[in-house]
Amino acid sequence: MKIGKVGFLVFLVLVLSWSTCSAWFGNNKQKRDKKSNVTGEATTSWVLNRPGSSIVFKVHGNVYPVGFYNVTLNIGQWPRPYFLDIDTGSDLTWLQCDAPCIRCSQTPHPLYEPSNDLVACKDPLCASLQPLDEYECQHPDQCDYQIDYADHYSSLGVLLRDVYILNFTNGLQLKVRMALGCGYDQIFPTSSSYHPLDGVLGLGRGKTSFISQLNAQGLVPNVVGHCLSAQGGGYIFFGDLHDSSRLIWTPMSSKHHSKHYSSAGAAEMVLGGKAGIAASSVTFDTGSSYTYFNSNSYQALLSWLKKEARRKGIKEAPDDHTVPVCWHNGKRPFKSIREATKYFNPFSLTFRNGNAKLKSHFQIPPQAYLIISNKGNACLGILNASEVGMDISMLDKVMVFDNEKQLIGWAPANCDRLPKSTYFTI
Numbered sequence: 001m002k003i004g005k006v007g008f009l010v011f012l013v014l015v016l017s018w019s020t021c022s023a024w025f026g027n028n029k030q031k032r033d034k035k036s037n038v039t040g041e042a043t044t045s046w047v048l049n050r051p052g053s054s055i056v057f058k059v060h061g062n063v064y065p066v067g068f069y070n071v072t073l074n075i076g077q078w079p080r081p082y083f084l085d086i087d088t089g090s091d092l093t094w095l096q097c098d099a100p101c102i103r104c105s106q107t108p109h110p111l112y113e114p115s116n117d118l119v120a121c122k123d124p125l126c127a128s129l130q131p132l133d134e135y136e137c138q139h140p141d142q143c144d145y146q147i148d149y150a151d152h153y154s155s156l157g158v159l160l161r162d163v164y165i166l167n168f169t170n171g172l173q174l175k176v177r178m179a180l181g182c183g184y185d186q187i188f189p190t191s192s193s194y195h196p197l198d199g200v201l202g203l204g205r206g207k208t209s210f211i212s213q214l215n216a217q218g219l220v221p222n223v224v225g226h227c228l229s230a231q232g233g234g235y236i237f238f239g240d241l242h243d244s245s246r247l248i249w250t251p252m253s254s255k256h257h258s259k260h261y262s263s264a265g266a267a268e269m270v271l272g273g274k275a276g277i278a279a280s281s282v283t284f285d286t287g288s289s290y291t292y293f294n295s296n297s298y299q300a301l302l303s304w305l306k307k308e309a310r311r312k313g314i315k316e317a318p319d320d321h322t323v324p325v326c327w328h329n330g331k332r333p334f335k336s337i338r339e340a341t342k343y344f345n346p347f348s349l350t351f352r353n354g355n356a357k358l359k360s361h362f363q364i365p366p367q368a369y370l371i372i373s374n375k376g377n378a379c380l381g382i383l384n385a386s387e388v389g390m391d392i393s394m395l396d397k398v399m400v401f402d403n404e405k406q407l408i409g410w411a412p413a414n415c416d417r418l419p420k421s422t423y424f425t426i
């Protein structure tokens with residue numbers, strides 16, 4: 001997740017062990033609520049017996065200039081709205097929190113007032129947030145955690161349970177009790193005191209992630225996905241929403257190899273119809289904004305793009321420092337990404353699927369690798385890095401992370417329209 005500025009990629013989520021600050025919650029000895037996690041007019045099994053229970057949230061934001069995508073969630077016994085950054089690169093959902101707060105930014109909404117339903121230190125949810133299997137519990141009644149994100153910011157907090165108000169596509173609205181982090185000490189990479197979001201919505205593969213918790217309560221299949229538009233906005237979804245026969249699939253790496261949604265197989269880059277450099281396993285991460293290629297792939301892509309640009313009479317714009325490489329068309333600034341796309345060609349990645357002969361093609365059209373800078377130049381939204389991670393390159397596609405079948409799927413899509421529920425409503 002990046003805040004305020006276009007951020008950086010690969011979200012490494014390291015969780016350090018405990019802290020002396022845990023005393024903020026130290027005297028809270030309330031017993032955990034043993035009531036059903038699901039309240040409202042339906043029981044869990046009732047929901048399960050209905051076909052197609054899934055949840056869809058509208059998303060706001062873009063890769064540039066905003067630099068993040070956000071959804072609004074209503075949380076709390078007396079529900080209040082919060083703006084959350086969506087992040088498939090991390091697990092825990094947390095809110096800036098009045099525990100009281102040691103370091104919080106200014107937020108769009110009042111700080112979250114924590115519930116007193118603490119998750120215990122030995123709870124499996126807490127264990128999944130600790131860096132070591134064996135960890136110490138200074139306060140057995142509470143779960144202290146720290147998350148460090150790749151772009152130098154971090155959140156320290158306490159895990160608790162509270163109510164989320166969720167609208168299912170079958171028409172039900174349920175109050176679902178799930179764990180979330182009360183983040184009471186944040187470090188942000190920028191000095192700006194204003195942070196445009198209240199917290200992070202963690203969509204990763206771990207136990208604490210939003211989808212894992214929904215699935216553990218039998219509410220939706222363990223499938224999460226998104227459709228983010230190159231024009232900005234889009235939606236995220238939980239559960240089965242798309243016809244799987246219409247998607248292209250590749251196996252997901254085993255959890256053992258990656259905490260992230262990564263392809264099991266290596267990808268090969270195809271430029272102008274010619275198979276090129278073998279990349280590596282690819283990580284799909286909405287928390288990063290840009291896409292990152294390793295040095296060889298980046299070099300090959302850049303040479304190809306430069307050649308293509310020269311052929312179409314597009315010149316480099318070295319004075320534009322939005323990102324390392326930008327182009328202008330010499331006449332007038334590009335007003336939109338659509339205007340720029342006619343000067344550039346799609347390329348693709350192909351994934352080998354184990355021993356299967358069939359390869360899966362992931363096409364990357366110009367709007368999924370270019371941004372229009374504030375100077376009206378077309379700039380390359382793919383950066384040089386040591387690993388391969390994709391964010392901008394997932395634009396204008398439905399992306400599905402199926403944790404049940406351990407598959408990653410995609411298909412070109414119009415993400416400006418929310419999917420119509422094909423399921424009956426009551």
Ligand SMILES: *[C@@H]1O[C@H](CO)[C@@H](O)[C@H](O)[C@H]1NC(C)=O
Pocket residue numbers: 035036037038216217
């Ligand atoms: C509530 O959630 C907890 C942890 O996720 C789980 O252990 C428990 O069985 C759930 N209770 C019900 C009634 O679903």
Ligand SMILES: *[C@@H]1O[C@H](CO)[C@@H](O)[C@H](O)[C@H]1NC(C)=O
Pocket residue numbers: 072167173
């Ligand atoms: C959920 O549904 C209610 C009632 O239809 C509506 O008022 C509310 O805006 C919906 N919330 C979200 C997050 O879609």
Ligand SMILES: *[C@@H]1O[C@H](CO)[C@@H](O)[C@H](O)[C@H]1NC(C)=O
Pocket residue numbers: 060061070071072083196197
């Ligand atoms: C987050 O999304 C809401 C709508 O859900 C929107 O009103 C708000 O402006 C967005 N926040 C930011 C910082 O973009």
Ligand SMILES: *[C@@H]1O[C@H](CO)[C@@H](O)[C@H](O)[C@H]1NC(C)=O
Pocket residue numbers: 295298299302384385
């Ligand atoms: C990409 O980064 C590597 C390592 O930092 C560097 O050696 C290489 O020159 C860079 N490639 C380009 C095209 O900038």
